[in-house]
Amino acid sequence: MSFQTNPTPVMNNFPGLPPFPDDASTAPLLRLSLRKLLAGDAAECEKLFMSSKDIGFFYLDLQDVEQGTSLLDDADALFRVGEALFELSPEDKQQYDFSAQNSYFGYKAQGAAVVDKQGNLDRNEFYNVSKDDILGVSGQLPAPETLHQSRARLASFMRGSHSIVKTILTILNKHLRLPEGMLSNLHRQYAASGDQVRFVKAPPQPVDDRRTALGQHTDFGSVTVLFNRLGGLQVLPPGADAEWVYVRPLPGHAIVNLGDAMVKFTNGLLRSNIHRVVAPPGRQADSTRYSLVYFARPEDSVLLRRLEGSEDIPRVMDGDAEEVVNSKDWIIRRALGRRVDLGGEVDFDKAAGTEQMSRRIQV
Ligand SMILES: O=C(O)CCC(=O)C(=O)O
Numbered sequence: 001m002s003f004q005t006n007p008t009p010v011m012n013n014f015p016g017l018p019p020f021p022d023d024a025s026t027a028p029l030l031r032l033s034l035r036k037l038l039a040g041d042a043a044e045c046e047k048l049f050m051s052s053k054d055i056g057f058f059y060l061d062l063q064d065v066e067q068g069t070s071l072l073d074d075a076d077a078l079f080r081v082g083e084a085l086f087e088l089s090p091e092d093k094q095q096y097d098f099s100a101q102n103s104y105f106g107y108k109a110q111g112a113a114v115v116d117k118q119g120n121l122d123r124n125e126f127y128n129v130s131k132d133d134i135l136g137v138s139g140q141l142p143a144p145e146t147l148h149q150s151r152a153r154l155a156s157f158m159r160g161s162h163s164i165v166k167t168i169l170t171i172l173n174k175h176l177r178l179p180e181g182m183l184s185n186l187h188r189q190y191a192a193s194g195d196q197v198r199f200v201k202a203p204p205q206p207v208d209d210r211r212t213a214l215g216q217h218t219d220f221g222s223v224t225v226l227f228n229r230l231g232g233l234q235v236l237p238p239g240a241d242a243e244w245v246y247v248r249p250l251p252g253h254a255i256v257n258l259g260d261a262m263v264k265f266t267n268g269l270l271r272s273n274i275h276r277v278v279a280p281p282g283r284q285a286d287s288t289r290y291s292l293v294y295f296a297r298p299e300d301s302v303l304l305r306r307l308e309g310s311e312d313i314p315r316v317m318d319g320d321a322e323e324v325v326n327s328k329d330w331i332i333r334r335a336l337g338r339r340v341d342l343g344g345e346v347d348f349d350k351a352a353g354t355e356q357m358s359r360r361i362q363v
């Protein structure tokens with residue numbers, strides 16, 4: 001297969017879905033090429049570092065290299081798996097909610113979590129599939145037949161996404177001037193971690209009652225690779241007067257963003273942007289919205305704190321010292337802390353991540 005060397009043209013809309021409205025305000029995210037990043041193109045790697053510091057979100061063009069097109073094929077296949085998965089009856093799906101066992105893998109019904117301090121409930125359902133389960137690092141969780149049949153596809157998608165995450169981490173490692181391989185070694189594919197695929201479904205909302213489907217948050221882990229097709233994802237740019245803007249989905253691209261772990265490792269040098277999901281804009285609001293996500297997280301036992309070994313990473317000031325938590329506990333607290341169906345009181349702030357730092361508001 002041959003690939004062009006110029007940036008691939010952007011196709012604005014997904015065939016078969018209503019278009020994203022041209023008048024919606026959108027985040028000006030950079031569009032990076034996976035092929036160039038893999039080739040070590042200096043300008044492209046610099047753009048990756050800048051985006052990771054300023055916004056913490058970018059598009060990754062997957063169309064110009066085989067590793068990218070095969071990930072796009074896997075994502076297409078898994079979109080179909082996601083549709084079938086959520087067709088199961090509510091009772092069938094509920095059997096796979098493992099939150100009572102302190103696990104965030106498996107199913108989360110719509111309305112099982114709060115989206116804000118006022119206690120409004122979410123409007124999407126999830127199914128979280130563990131990387132360790134699919135790649136044989138841990139035992140297998142019970143799962144619906146649809147997922148059993150898709151294990152090979154899930155494994156391929158997980159390996160492909162993980163490999164892209166490693167490419168990103170290696171570039172960031174170099175630009176941060178950390179000892180060689182440091183970030184990568186905290187994210188070994190075959191070590192126990194909270195890495196997961198998430199299937200998401202949000203049905204169209206009533207015309208007179210459109211609300212936030214997924215509350216504002218920063219992602220809990222290191223790097224997120226996201227595929228969505230309808231608008232609705234919004235980011236909050238830095239600064240006190242910032243207003244929410246949409247991230248326009250682009251065919252052939254993943255949306256990549258950094259999570260809390262990267263903020264903690266770099267004491268705020270890299271940014272994990274606050275984002276949320278609202279009803280899709282314009283004519284898209286009447287369609288069912290699906291997304292597919294790969295969340296890469298540090299290995300379970302990794303402590304989330306400033307990494308040693310680079311003068312470029314700001315020192316933690318006296319008085320700013322934070323509680324040090326390992327990756328596993330951090331994710332459990334964040335993932336389950338806003339669930340309303342676990343019998344306890346929900347303390348919205350206790351389940352927070354690096355949102356406050358993400359705002360970049362000087363106090
Ligand atoms: O559905 C999306 O576009 C984003 C989902 C998301 O932010 C998440 O699951 O953490």
Ligand SMILES: [Fe+2]
Pocket residue numbers: 217218219275
């Ligand atoms: Fe997210």
